[in-house]
Amino acid sequence: MTSLLVIIILVLLAIALWQLTKIFDLTQVGEEADNSQIANDSDNNTQGYLMFGFLAFIYIFTIYGLFTWGHLVLHTPASAHGGELDTLMNVSWVLIFIVQAITQVLLHYFAFKYRGKKDQKALFFSDSTKLEVLWSGIPAVVLAVLILFGLYAWTNIMFIDDNDDTIVVEVYAQQFKWTARYSGADNVLGKANVRLIEGINTLGVDLSDPNAQDDIVVSELHIPKGKKIHFKFRSQDVLHSAYFPYFRAQMNCVPGMVTEFAFEPIYTTEEYRQLPYMVEKVATINAIRAKKSAELVAKGEAALDSYTFDYLLLCNKICGASHYNMQMKVVVDTPEEYKKWLSEKATLVQEVKAANAPKPVEGGLEKDSTKAQDTAAVVKMAMK
Numbered sequence: 088m089t090s091l092l093v094i095i096i097l098v099l100l101a102i103a104l105w106q107l108t109k110i111f112d113l114t115q116v117g118e119e120a121d122n123s124q125i126a127n128d129s130d131n132n133t134q135g136y137l138m139f140g141f142l143a144f145i146y147i148f149t150i151y152g153l154f155t156w157g158h159l160v161l162h163t164p165a166s167a168h169g170g171e172l173d174t175l176m177n178v179s180w181v182l183i184f185i186v187q188a189i190t191q192v193l194l195h196y197f198a199f200k201y202r203g204k205k206d207q208k209a210l211f212f213s214d215s216t217k218l219e220v221l222w223s224g225i226p227a228v229v230l231a232v233l234i235l236f237g238l239y240a241w242t243n244i245m246f247i248d249d250n251d252d253t254i255v256v257e258v259y260a261q262q263f264k265w266t267a268r269y270s271g272a273d274n275v276l277g278k279a280n281v282r283l284i285e286g287i288n289t290l291g292v293d294l295s296d297p298n299a300q301d302d303i304v305v306s307e308l309h310i311p312k313g314k315k316i317h318f319k320f321r322s323q324d325v326l327h328s329a330y331f332p333y334f335r336a337q338m339n340c341v342p343g344m345v346t347e348f349a350f351e352p353i354y355t356t357e358e359y360r361q362l363p364y365m366v367e368k369v370a371t372i373n374a375i376r377a378k379k380s381a382e383l384v385a386k387g388e389a390a391l392d393s394y395t396f397d398y399l400l401l402c403n404k405i406c407g408a409s410h411y412n413m414q415m416k417v418v419v420d421t422p423e424e425y426k427k428w429l430s431e432k433a434t435l436v437q438e439v440k441a442a443n444a445p446k447p448v449e450g451g452l453e454k455d456s457t458k459a460q461d462t463a464a465v466v467k468m469a470m471k
């Protein structure tokens with residue numbers, strides 16, 4: 088609201104200034120003022136130098152931005168393909184930077200050099216094949232190289248060989264949380280459908296499917312280092328986007344279809360925490376938090392928790408009011424830790440059975456006969 092008011096005030100100020108200059112012009116009537124409304128040499132000189140001013144602004148802002156915010160870009164990639172993607176990104180940036188630096192100088196210099204001068208005629212020619220070949224050919228070659236490089240990197244990342252030894256994990260999106268499903272010993276996910284969502288079976292897994300019998304549903308994603316993980320994404324409601332920034336991976340989650348990609352983590356969470364750049368980053372964050380905590384404590388409020396680095400899965404598609412907070416912790420374990428963690432998890436079938444088992448009620452058996460019948464039906468379905 089405040090910014091809207093500021094904008095309105097600025098617009099009104101601009102209109103007032105414009106009106107004032109008009110009044111000033113009118114007071115000059117009769118004097119030796121140039122009222123022709125046609126730019127003269129002095130106007131053109133001013134515009135020409137302003138061009139240089141704008142050029143300086145572009146460069147100063149770019150350099151200032153690089154130094155001030157340059158450190159905020161993602162650092163060391165934590166996946167096997169991440170380095171390749173970063174190279175592609177860096178090559179694109181360097182190219183954009185060089186082209187931008189050269190073309191902006193030329194654009195502004197020529198705008199200055201050929202600024203309007205009295206009695207100066209523009210050079211006119213209808214076309215120049217040589218020039219057109221040059222300015223169409225060079226960008227075409229550069230873009231073709233970039234696109235080929237991009238395509239190569241893309242297929243390298245997106246192509247999942249069915250014969251590869253991967254771990255199949257489903258990532259399920261809904262407003263506003265993520266859930267993961269492990270395919271269990273058979274490495275095949277059981278079928279699922281939104282129509283089967285019931286009680287704690289929030290992913291709508293078809294509990295009668297033989298492949299679903301060993302599926303495990305969790306709210307924290309654990310993956311082992313050095314093993315390719317084949318992710319399959321589903322969404323329950325709207326478009327979401329599964330974004331793993333440190334692994335340089337992102338995929339849309341689309342209701343009604345399964346999307347997929349695979350990546351191999353190369354640092355465990357613990358190893359990534361020990362990277363010098365991360366140690367420094369966490370120390371900086373905690374120094375800021377400590378300062379803020381001191382202020383809060385002085386006001387009688389609770390201090391902030393200290394920060395520890397964790398990989399996160401974020402949603403990168405604005406999917407509703409709590410989109411900003413749609414995240415899941417991702418833990419990269421050693422293969423042994425991963426095996427141990429997974430072995431301690433109950434399967435969904437076991438969880439559904441436990442949830443639906445008739446609970447002993449005070450003074451006798453389950454009294455609600457309808458509920459008992461429902462439970463029996465679900466358990467029967469689960470045991471099929």
Ligand SMILES: [Cu+2]
Nearest residue numbers: 327402406413
């Ligand atoms: Cu979302």
